[in-house]
Amino acid sequence: MLVTPTRQAPLGMALSLERRLALLRLAEACDGFIFEDDYDGEFRFRDRPLAALKALDQGDRVIYAGTFSKVLFPALRLAYLVLPQALVSPFVAAWSSTSRHAPVLNQSILYDFMAEGHFARHIRRMRKSYASRLETLDAAARAYWPGILQLMPHDAGLDVAAIACDWELDDIALSAGATNAGLEIMPLSPWFAKKSKRQPGVVLGFAAVPENEIRKGAQLLGRLLRELKRGR
Secondary structure (H helix, E strand, O other), X not given: OEEOOOOOOOOOOOOOHHHHHHHHHHHHHOOOOEEEEOOOOOOEOOOOOOOOHHXXXXXXXXXXXXXXXXXXXXXXXXXXXXXXXXXXXHHHHXXXXXXXXXXXXXXXXXXXXXXXXXXXXXXXXXXHHHHHHHHHHHHHHHHHOOOOEEEXXXXXXXXXXXXXXXXXXXXXXXXXXXXXXXXXXXXXXXHOOOHHHOOOEEEEEOOOOOHHHHHHHHHHHHHHHHHHHHOO
């Protein structure tokens, strides 16, 4: 099973403790493994960070995966796995025959960066910065899209989904129009498996955008939304 218990994409919900424990019981019952992708676990803005599923794993059934691409930068090209003991030897054998090793110098520098406490301080600083940008987006949404788009509950992550209050909204056309206007957003409806249950909306990134640009982008999106409604 491949799961993202800290934050589901794209709606952002976290997996409840009850369902986490049920997954672990299922993995033990079927002699299987769970691959936990903790892709946004460091950036939780309300309350304390959630414990990983791996932290609850008493039966050694969880493969925990993380990367430094988002918390530092993608060009670092470093990721990591925390493996069940039974998978260490098979994984090392497979890795050595199929892939090149990550740069040793990069690993050494990152080790020093973490050991000296810089990484923890960096995470705290970025969490504070991203939280401020998210608050700016939240305020802009209330100012520019009232009754049109509603932000989903957003406690973590680097993007947030906004659900259309009007189920007739064509979010694919909206996304195309936004791209033409220089605004990058993602339509929400294609994420739904069943067409009959698709709900229109958009996914909005905020972490890499300065607060003044967030306000400008939200204002532009509001104008595009009103134009789309008038032209329907």
